[in-house]
Amino acid sequence: MTQQMPQQQTPPTKRKKRIRVPRVENGIETMVEIEVDDEGGPSWGPNGAHKLLNHRLTRVDGPAKVTGAALYTYDRRAPGMLYGRILRSPYAHARVVRIDTSEAQRIPGVRAIVSLTDPEVSGSTRERIVRFVGDPIAAVAAITPEIAEDAIRAIKVEYDVLPHVVRAEDALAEDAPKIFPEGNFAEKERRGDPNAVEAELAKCDVVIEAEYRTPIHHHACLETHGHMVDYRGGESAIIYASTQGTFTIPDDAAKELGLPSSAVTAIVEHMGGGFGSKFGIGIEGKLACQLAKRAKAPVKLMLTRKDEFLMAGNGPGSWQKFKAGVNRDGTLVALRATQYQLGGLGDGSLAGQPYIYRAQHVYRERIAVYTNEDASRAMRAPGHPQASFAIESLMDELAYKLGMDPVEFRKKNLRDPVYHRQLDRGAREIGWERRPKQPGTGRGMGCAVGTWGGGGAPQCKVTVQIARDGAVTVAVGTQDIGTGTRTFTRAIVAEELGLEMKDVTEKIGDSRLGAANASGGSTTAASLAPAVKDAAYNARMQMAQTVAPLLGAKPEELQFADGKVIGGGKSLTWRQACAALPPAGITAQGEWKANLAASGVHGVCFAEVEVDMETGHVRPIKMVHVQDVGLPLNRLAIESQLIGGMIQSLSMALLEGRVMDSRLGAQLNPTFNDYKIAGTFEMPEMIPIIDDEDTREAVIGVGEPAHIPGGSAIANAVFNACGVRVRELPITPDKILRGLAELRERRAS
Amino acid sequence: MTKKRDGQTERPESATDPSRRRFLKGMGLAGAGAAIIDLLDPELAPAREGSSEADRQLISDTVEVSLFVNGQRRTARVEPRTTLLTALREYLDPPITGPKLVCDMGACGACTVLLDDKPVYACLVLAVDAVGKRITTVEGLGTPEKMNAVQQAFVEKDALMCGFCTPGFVTAISALLRRNPHPTLDEVREACQGNFCRCGTYPRVFEAALAAAQMKDRE
Ligand code: FES
Ligand code: FES
Numbered sequence: 001m002t003q004q005m006p007q008q009q010t011p012p013t014k015r016k017k018r019i020r021v022p023r024v025e026n027g028i029e030t031m032v033e034i035e036v037d038d039e040g041g042p043s044w045g046p047n048g049a050h051k052l053l054n055h056r057l058t059r060v061d062g063p064a065k066v067t068g069a070a071l072y073t074y075d076r077r078a079p080g081m082l083y084g085r086i087l088r089s090p091y092a093h094a095r096v097v098r099i100d101t102s103e104a105q106r107i108p109g110v111r112a113i114v115s116l117t118d119p120e121v122s123g124s125t126r127e128r129i130v131r132f133v134g135d136p137i138a139a140v141a142a143i144t145p146e147i148a149e150d151a152i153r154a155i156k157v158e159y160d161v162l163p164h165v166v167r168a169e170d171a172l173a174e175d176a177p178k179i180f181p182e183g184n185f186a187e188k189e190r191r192g193d194p195n196a197v198e199a200e201l202a203k204c205d206v207v208i209e210a211e212y213r214t215p216i217h218h219h220a221c222l223e224t225h226g227h228m229v230d231y232r233g234g235e236s237a238i239i240y241a242s243t244q245g246t247f248t249i250p251d252d253a254a255k256e257l258g259l260p261s262s263a264v265t266a267i268v269e270h271m272g273g274g275f276g277s278k279f280g281i282g283i284e285g286k287l288a289c290q291l292a293k294r295a296k297a298p299v300k301l302m303l304t305r306k307d308e309f310l311m312a313g314n315g316p317g318s319w320q321k322f323k324a325g326v327n328r329d330g331t332l333v334a335l336r337a338t339q340y341q342l343g344g345l346g347d348g349s350l351a352g353q354p355y356i357y358r359a360q361h362v363y364r365e366r367i368a369v370y371t372n373e374d375a376s377r378a379m380r381a382p383g384h385p386q387a388s389f390a391i392e393s394l395m396d397e398l399a400y401k402l403g404m405d406p407v408e409f410r411k412k413n414l415r416d417p418v419y420h421r422q423l424d425r426g427a428r429e430i431g432w433e434r435r436p437k438q439p440g441t442g443r444g445m446g447c448a449v450g451t452w453g454g455g456g457a458p459q460c461k462v463t464v465q466i467a468r469d470g471a472v473t474v475a476v477g478t479q480d481i482g483t484g485t486r487t488f489t490r491a492i493v494a495e496e497l498g499l500e501m502k503d504v505t506e507k508i509g510d511s512r513l514g515a516a517n518a519s520g521g522s523t524t525a526a527s528l529a530p531a532v533k534d535a536a537y538n539a540r541m542q543m544a545q546t547v548a549p550l551l552g553a554k555p556e557e558l559q560f561a562d563g564k565v566i567g568g569g570k571s572l573t574w575r576q577a578c579a580a581l582p583p584a585g586i587t588a589q590g591e592w593k594a595n596l597a598a599s600g601v602h603g604v605c606f607a608e609v610e611v612d613m614e615t616g617h618v619r620p621i622k623m624v625h626v627q628d629v630g631l632p633l634n635r636l637a638i639e640s641q642l643i644g645g646m647i648q649s650l651s652m653a654l655l656e657g658r659v660m661d662s663r664l665g666a667q668l669n670p671t672f673n674d675y676k677i678a679g680t681f682e683m684p685e686m687i688p689i690i691d692d693e694d695t696r697e698a699v700i701g702v703g704e705p706a707h708i709p710g711g712s713a714i715a716n717a718v719f720n721a722c723g724v725r726v727r728e729l730p731i732t733p734d735k736i737l738r739g740l741a742e743l744r745e746r747r748a749s
Numbered sequence: 750m751t752k753k754r755d756g757q758t759e760r761p762e763s764a765t766d767p768s769r770r771r772f773l774k775g776m777g778l779a780g781a782g783a784a785i786i787d788l789l790d791p792e793l794a795p796a797r798e799g800s801s802e803a804d805r806q807l808i809s810d811t812v813e814v815s816l817f818v819n820g821q822r823r824t825a826r827v828e829p830r831t832t833l834l835t836a837l838r839e840y841l842d843p844p845i846t847g848p849k850l851v852c853d854m855g856a857c858g859a860c861t862v863l864l865d866d867k868p869v870y871a872c873l874v875l876a877v878d879a880v881g882k883r884i885t886t887v888e889g890l891g892t893p894e895k896m897n898a899v900q901q902a903f904v905e906k907d908a909l910m911c912g913f914c915t916p917g918f919v920t921a922i923s924a925l926l927r928r929n930p931h932p933t934l935d936e937v938r939e940a941c942q943g944n945f946c947r948c949g950t951y952p953r954v955f956e957a958a959l960a961a962a963q964m965k966d967r968e
Pocket of ligand 2: 222482912945949
């Protein structure tokens with residue numbers, strides 16, 4: 001994960017220009033430089049001058065979702081459809097010696113069984129080694145979900161169990177069982193001169209050494225991963241997918257089904273959450289396709305909740321060791337950081353330290369440590385919340401040690417003035433001056449800062465059609481993962497044509513429509529909105545050409561407003577104007593325009609909590625998040641995302657974490673009863689603030705930034721409230737009680 | 750099995766219910782064919798009309814159930830271990846998919862339906878146990894063209910994002926407003942304490958619930 005420093009985008013001046021755009025792979029955003037045309041075309045105009053955008057628009061798919069009419073992948077059914085289930089490994093590391101499916105085959109209603117020991121299914125002739133508890137082994141399709149479950153239980157597997165390791169410390173040990181032939185860790189980054197940094201540290205006024213840890217998290221999307229593969233043999237297939245990328249589905253599915261890509265359509269009408277975990281068909285999609293191919297019948301294979309916990313990826317954990325030195329005046333002088341990324345069989349991710357802060361002398365090493373757990377995936381701002389928790393806790397510790405106000409201390413080490421104004425705003429909003437100067441009153445406040453890219457790239461092809469009867473349709477294959485994509489797509493077109501929301505229909509979530517990028521790295525809005533704007537603008541220009549003569553005006557003079565086309569002192573209603581169009585109406589295409597998107601946001605969060613000094617229970621009281629977003633496409637939906645980000649980060653700070661049994665190598669809490677996520681009783685007052693002092697007339701994605709600083713702000717508030725610094729998430733009552741006991745002991749001695 | 754919804758719980762949770770249901774659901778191969786359905790749950794007995802020893806029956810293989818859903822009589826052939834939720838979603842034709850399957854163990858509330866006006870987790874009720882009761886799902890509360898006050902308020906306050914948890918919340922809150930037309934914020938929190946939302950809509954769900962209460966007053 002490279003780190004992008006926010007910057008104001010300047011308006012284009014040259015014909016060609018090089019820009020930095022995010023490229024997203026598996027939801028992880030890296031910045032690459034590309035050259036783009038720098039021509040005229042549409043611009044958004046001042047953020048304050050919009051009719052629909054930058055207003056509070058209710059979701060266009062709201063009525064369908066609140067009445068149960070919205071169809072998700074999980075809700076799909078086709079005649080003759082079978083139900084798929086996956087058999088998972090109970091061992092963390094084992095060789096699959098034999099699979100006996102004969103008994104399962106005999107159960108009435110079982111229509112297909114596929115096994116990953118079969119080279120035709122796995123695509124590999126090597127023996128099957130399972131590497132984590134939950135690693136898929138086989139799958140069945142049956143006429144009911146219950147029978148599919150029975151069949152899974154009836155499959156007999158013989159394993160040759162191998163040694164495993166599920167704790168980072170154990171994986172790093174000399175004699176640890178090897179997870180990969182190359183070893184159990186891989187260096188990802190090494191930067192700076194450790195000796196020089198040590199020398200600087202020796203000169204600092206105050207030095208702190210500390211370690212911070214965050215556990216592996218789960219995306220916990222309410223709709224599990226899965227597909228309904230509508231294929232009965234034959235020439236074509238439709239794949240209904242719960243995915244963050246409509247266009248990440250057809251190629252993979254076609255390969256499994258043995259069809260050309262163009263014969264496979266992906267449909268993503270509505271989807272129940274992804275948070276970075278849903279790209280491509282995955283092993284579950286592969287198995288569903290194989291089952292459908294064998295049974296010659298549609299198969300719906302949705303992961304069970306337990307499958308989801310065990311095999312659908314996770315947000316990586318972290319273990320970060322710091323030695324940091326500051327001067328009396330509050331300047332962060334030197335930092336030495338060892339950052340372990342704990343992504344199971346995956347690489348995990350961590351933003352490089354000191355994250356957003358500036359230090360004159362930095363040495364850091366980032367190392368991926370592997371364990372026998374499923375591979376991590378991107379999770380809402382990959383690597384940032386973990387980096388934030390560690391550095392923001394450290395910064396807080398330093399501020400207290402120096403006796404400085406944590407806000408002032410942060411400002412001292414942040415150059416960007418946007419952070420300064422956002423910190424001031426957040427402090428005002430939460431009432432920072434009420435904060436107890438001495439920790440231990442049982443109530444306290446904390447703050448933290450974040451950054452994200454959220455830029456766009458030229459990937460979307462949008463079509464706007466205006467029919468002679470006045471109907472307007474905007475079409476693009478993109479997906480709405482709950483962020484409000486449908487709504488802003490419609491709003492941009494309606495606004496450009498001077499219409500109301502109800503006058504435009506959008507078609508999305510279908511791979512037969514124009515290409516669109518996957519929703520990773522908060523890039524959807526910044527990639528899609530400019531292309532929608534461009535298509536709508538082109539449609540308007542075409543329409544102006546046709547209608548202008550009727551009004552006796554020049555095309556460029558026409559105004560489209562309030563459902564009318566106005567020019568030459570006259571006006572036509574929208575329907576009258578459309579009636580003048582050729583029989584086929586107007587079809588206009590749109591592509592991404594660099595000047596309509598920007599990249600780089602800041603964001604600060606303040607939290608107030610109460611800690612029960614008897615029980616160690618933390619009650620969040622209030623959270624404030626201030627976020628710059630460029631042009632806010634839809635204030636209502638953006639606020640919802642800011643709230644959602646705060647809630648997820650609160651949940652991670654106080655409740656969430658995968659718990660592993662190191663002897664069994666198994667997760668102890670793979671259910672919603674044991675892996676707790678925040679519910680109604682954990683909810684504080686929440687204030688989402690869109691920072692309107694950001695006047696960039698350009699779209700930037702905001703799904704991820706709101707998820708970054710919240711947990712750190714809570715952790716710092718907990719310290720301010722009770723004087724206990726919990727350096728390992730989640731901050732549970734036992735850790736606070738232990739800390740309080742230590743404080744008492746220290747005071748007594 | 751009845752969801753605890755407010756201070757005055759409708760009926761103490763029967764400790765035997767969830768485990769019995771899990772037992773039935775989890776019987777696997779050996780038990781797939783046969784299960785004794787005890788229609789005379791001792792706690793329910795007084796409430797059931799005309800129940801007698803004769804109601805105890807052995808059902809095996811599949812059984813035809815007649816469910817009264819959203820004002821319509823619907824039939825399906827299910828297994829004794831089939832939950833009400835799975836019956837609605839996967840056995841009825843056409844299906845009723847408003848209630849969602851998320852945890853399948855009574856932890857998340859996404860499957861909430863009303864059974865004789867009381868909110869229950871449909872994943873914790875066997876289909877055969879829902880026979881003879883009035884089942885209302887989110888579809889029965891309103892349609893996109895004619896939403897009830899709660900649904901309208903959810904849209905207006907943006908109390909949904911991905912929307913997968915939304916039917917559960919809407920159903921739980923609609924039930925709350927029926928028995929308590931003027932809930933406090935804490936009563937709203939309590940009414941949906943058994944509902945999870947991963948996108949993080951809770952504060953707006955609360956707003957919507959309180960706004961719906963006012964909307965209903967104006968109606
Ligand atoms: S699916 Fe029934 S409570 Fe979660
Ligand atoms: S809106 Fe997505 S889970 Fe609640």
